[in-house]
Amino acid sequence: GSFDKTSLLPDSSLPTFHSQLQISAAELCYGAESTEQVAMGALALSLLQNSKPNSETMKEYVHQYLRSLIAHEVGHTLGLRHNFHGSTMLAPEELNNTEITHSKGLAGSVMDYLPVNIAPQGVKQGDYFSRVVGPYDEWAIEYGYKKSADVAGELITPEGEKSFLEEIALASPQPELSYATDEDIRDINPLANVWDMSSDALVYSQWQMDNARVMWQRLDEGDLPRGESYSSLRILFNRVLKYYFRNASLLSQYIGGQSFRRLHANNDTSWAFVQVPVLKQRQALAKLQEYVFAEDAFSFSPQLLNQLAPSRWQHWGSSILNSRLDYPIHDRILSFQSAILRSLLDSDRLNRLQDVELKTEAGQALSMPELFDTLQTGIWKEVLAQKEPKTISSIRRSLQREHLNILLEMVLNTTDELEDGRTLAWYELRQLQKAIDTKLKQFGAALDIYTVAHLEFSSDRITKALNAQFLSR
Ligand SMILES: [Zn+2]
Known part of the structure; x- marks a missing residue:
């Protein structure tokens, strides 16, 4: 047409x-x-x-x-x-x-x-x-x-x-x-x-x-x-x-979101702050994966x-x-993806998510581990979910690198980070490294050089960062 x-x-x-x-x-x-x-x-x-x-x-x-x-x-x-x-x-x-x-x-x-x-x-x-x-x-x-x-x-x-x-x-x-x-x-x-x-x-x-x-x-x-x-x-x-x-x-x-109304005391039992239902938060995360990170x-x-x-x-x-x-198509896409990913994991939002756990009934909040894990599972899908060798595309490699950058910055404490966020970043990095190493052992020979180099380098960066952190303590 x-x-x-x-x-x-x-x-x-x-x-x-x-x-x-x-x-x-x-x-x-x-x-x-x-x-x-x-x-x-x-x-x-x-x-x-x-x-x-x-x-x-x-x-x-x-x-x-x-x-x-x-x-x-x-x-x-x-x-x-x-x-x-x-x-x-x-x-x-x-x-x-x-x-x-x-x-x-x-x-x-x-x-x-x-x-x-x-x-x-x-x-x-x-x-x-x-x-x-x-x-x-x-x-x-x-x-x-x-x-x-x-x-x-x-x-x-x-x-x-x-x-x-x-x-x-x-x-x-x-x-x-x-x-x-x-x-x-x-x-x-x-x-x-x-x-x-x-x-x-x-x-x-x-x-x-x-x-x-x-x-x-x-x-x-x-x-x-x-x-x-x-x-x-x-x-x-x-x-x-x-x-x-x-x-x-x-x-x-939506992630860690809440609504605010300027209420005055009356017979109404509404609250000034109402958290976004956890189901909606999960739907928003799924849409972001589908429309931004996939x-x-x-x-x-x-x-x-x-x-x-x-x-x-x-x-x-x-x-x-x-x-x-x-x-510059890669730069253009990555700059947008990065802005959204960094916003999802920024310290204001993590502080909010942690507070919301105290402000809601058990199970009604999106926990920080769920946010970290959902993002990691989606962004590193080729490593974490694929049962067969899967080449990682250039756009996905740059997204994965940016995700790694964010977690490493958190662990190395180069940003003003919530301690629980830092600990979770450390946990996720270790999980990721194990998965990368397993994947390389299993399928390394069947993958292209871009993918192998990307994965080996990522694993190496995690090792060095985790060691650097131990030295600094
Ligand atoms: Zn105006």
């Missing part, structure tokens, strides 16, 4: 990401990512729905974006702060139901940083951005601006208004009015994030990563119009890659990779990169 890529080009009706970056990062509350999201949505419209830049659909799309962006900024001028919980109002299945979204929007609040809503494969596209302000926005404005009938015409005093305002505030526990502002999102909370969507990020992120995969496929299959530079393709490829990993990183919020998570044709040319057009807002010219 070929399609017309004319509609994807950066100089079509939408401004390019690069030319916007310099202004938006400094001057807009939304920052550069908003521009990236709207460009991503336009790309999805072209690739997934074959909309042309001058079509009615694209015009409507741009209007929806501008309307929601302006509503957000006007919200600030009216005194509203960000509400990053807003995006959790609807279930994933409701997002493309326009009967719902035309009356109450896609989110509880336009004061969230909302990504473009892209329908999953096989579902009719609904609204891309909220057409109306959300229930939280209406409620907050009512609290701030509505006049009490009792005091109409009289001088308004705080005392005179108190009971009237308290009456409005009573609605606060309603889920549609959920609230989390800037200082509430510096935490592992899958419900309070920027650029997430729906009450179930597990489902939504997976939909979007699947969409990204289809978009890569279309970029591979389509033909650029005559005379067009291949550098356009590189920009689009990178845009999809970034979108993919932004969605993947939302999943990591051997078949990324597969691009040589045809596509060899067309990702750098831009040679120097203009305002876009400089020419004087670095490697061809596309």
Whole structure:
């Protein structure tokens, strides 16, 4: 299937990401990512729905974006702060139901940083951005601006208004009015994030990563119009890659995650903090293995990779990169994998996981050993699970090396590590070394040199690190 890529080009009706970056990062509350999201949505419209830049659909799309962006900024001028919980109002299945979204929007609040809503494969596209302000926005404005009938015409005093305002505030526990502002999102909370969507990020992120995969496929299959530079393709490829990993990183919020609500004492027995159910945490880990760490998570044709040319057009807002010219595919994939893996094993998260064990009933927490073991089993699958000799691909070798680096850093205490994390890293490394040595003895002769060298070197590094640690004690 070929399609017309004319509609994807950066100089079509939408401004390019690069030319916007310099202004938006400094001057807009939304920052550069908003521009990236709207460009991503336009790309999805072209690739997934074959909309042309001058079509009615694209015009409507741009209007929806501008309307929601302006509503957000006007919200600030009216005194509203960000509400990053807003995006959790609807279930994933409701997002493309326009009967719902035309009356109450896609989110509880336009004061969230909302990504473009892209329908999953096989579902009719609904609204891309909220057409109306959300229930939280209406409620907050009512609290701030509505006049009490009792005091109409009289001088308004705080005392005179108190009971009237308290009456409005009573609605606060309603889920549609959920609230989390800037200082509430510096935490592992899958419900309070920027650029997430729906009450179930597990489902939504997976939909979007699947969409990204289809978009890569279309970029591979389509033909650029005559005379067009291949550098356009590189920009689009990178845009999809970034979108993919932004969605993947939302999943990591589930591991050791908890929700936080600003509750006040009343008859309700809800807690301010609620841990993410352990089942959900396991599902998120499994999705990360499948979409980020697995051997078949990324597969691009040589045809596509060899067309990702750098831009040679120097203009305002876009400089020419004087670095490697061809596309550094291994580096690009590893940098994203590494960011997610390091975040999963970072000391803040490990501290949280340990605390959660005391804050939940037995068996209701994801334990640190389970996290370490699940990651190791998935990442070193070729060594730990394979019954036959299995060549380890270059992308997997670099991921395994990075996993090893992280565990070695923990054991050698080069980072500010939780002692239990350090001990578990030591335990996992010993298990891994045994498995590697067994595998080499068993299948060494049947493996290629890349794999043998990688495994022997890994085993040697573990030996040296464990010995170094004994010396240091
Ligand atoms: Zn804002």
